[in-house]
Amino acid sequence: MRNSVSLESAAAIVRRRLLRWYDRHRRNLPWRRNPPDPYATLVSEFMLQQTQVRTVLPYFERFMRRFPTLRSLASASIDDVLPFWAGLGYYRRCHHLHVAACAIVDHHGGRIPKDVDALRALPGIGAYTAGAIASIAFNVAVPAVDGNVCRVLSRLRGDDPKSAGSRPRNEALASRLVAPRRPGDFNQALMELGALVCSPRSPDCPRCPLRTLCPSRDRNPPHPARRAMSRIRTSPVLHLVALAVFRKEQTFLVRRPDRGLWAGLYMWPTEEPAPRADRDAVALELCRRLLPRVAAIPNHVGHLRHVLTHRRVHFDVYVVRVSAGARPTVAGRWKPLLTRASDPPLSTAQRKLEACLVSHGSA
Numbered sequence: 001m002r003n004s005v006s007l008e009s010a011a012a013i014v015r016r017r018l019l020r021w022y023d024r025h026r027r028n029l030p031w032r033r034n035p036p037d038p039y040a041t042l043v044s045e046f047m048l049q050q051t052q053v054r055t056v057l058p059y060f061e062r063f064m065r066r067f068p069t070l071r072s073l074a075s076a077s078i079d080d081v082l083p084f085w086a087g088l089g090y091y092r093r094c095h096h097l098h099v100a101a102c103a104i105v106d107h108h109g110g111r112i113p114k115d116v117d118a119l120r121a122l123p124g125i126g127a128y129t130a131g132a133i134a135s136i137a138f139n140v141a142v143p144a145v146d147g148n149v150c151r152v153l154s155r156l157r158g159d160d161p162k163s164a165g166s167r168p169r170n171e172a173l174a175s176r177l178v179a180p181r182r183p184g185d186f187n188q189a190l191m192e193l194g195a196l197v198c199s200p201r202s203p204d205c206p207r208c209p210l211r212t213l214c215p216s217r218d219r220n221p222p223h224p225a226r227r228a229m230s231r232i233r234t235s236p237v238l239h240l241v242a243l244a245v246f247r248k249e250q251t252f253l254v255r256r257p258d259r260g261l262w263a264g265l266y267m268w269p270t271e272e273p274a275p276r277a278d279r280d281a282v283a284l285e286l287c288r289r290l291l292p293r294v295a296a297i298p299n300h301v302g303h304l305r306h307v308l309t310h311r312r313v314h315f316d317v318y319v320v321r322v323s324a325g326a327r328p329t330v331a332g333r334w335k336p337l338l339t340r341a342s343d344p345p346l347s348t349a350q351r352k353l354e355a356c357l358v359s360h361g362s363a
């Protein structure tokens, strides 16, 4: 079986073996419910975009406790929702999920649509997410091709998952393979096989239910693996000067715009310096802009590195102390150091920065 034509002719065998394997080996995950819960599926699919299952688990549980229904999510403000996403990254997803929930209430009577086109009209929902929600929550026989599924199908076709044209070929194959009676389970089985058995670097072919159909079996690795670390090493670096203004025990945070990096979260005021700019001068300029009446000079207290998926961020951290009457020129929030339940939402990078301030004795 060396190509998709022969795989398609063996579709019944692929479905049977895959579903039998899934029934025995699938993980017990909180969003996999019987009968399926469309809202839990919607939330989990947004959280799982570009994020691993084990990372999502605690966030999903917390989020569902706070927003147990689609209407409870839609009626909350984004500032109430973001703290339950803080630390999970890709904050645009949280904004999209919230807007999608509002749109479902406004235009679909609060019921998540089954139709793939209606799902795709919602913010943050592309072909994969629409297919996953329609098939898992509503048993609609459509494919859902994510990175894991793409890898499995490419290997079953004897192809490199990174080769040009691989994705459309895999989507076409997935459309023809999807099990008409259990499409949600079939799609999840392919994803689960990619996550648990057909891994990027060391697929466990002896345990694979599709091994006798697979031309890539026991080729280890089936195709040259890309090294994640090399991507991180070559990813661009964003340099930022961060300024922690202290007024008594409280420090001043500003809200990020609703688009872009750390969208809608709070952070210490920052400035991106020009390539060879003097960091001390940039911190002083930032301080003067925020607090024109303050004569104090910011003190450099540390350097912090943070790695995101596609870039690295290096912070030079400065501290300045101001008197009780000092008022910044921009809107923001004051908070004490160290995590509190009432904190505004902070990214993981800002939590690291907070730890840097604590270790420096700024609290």
Ligand code: SF4
Pocket: 152, 155, 156, 197, 198, 199, 203, 204, 205, 208, 209, 210, 211, 214, 215, 216, 217, 218, 222
């Ligand atoms: S036999 Fe190996 S390479 Fe082929 S699909 Fe199964 S795990 Fe992946």
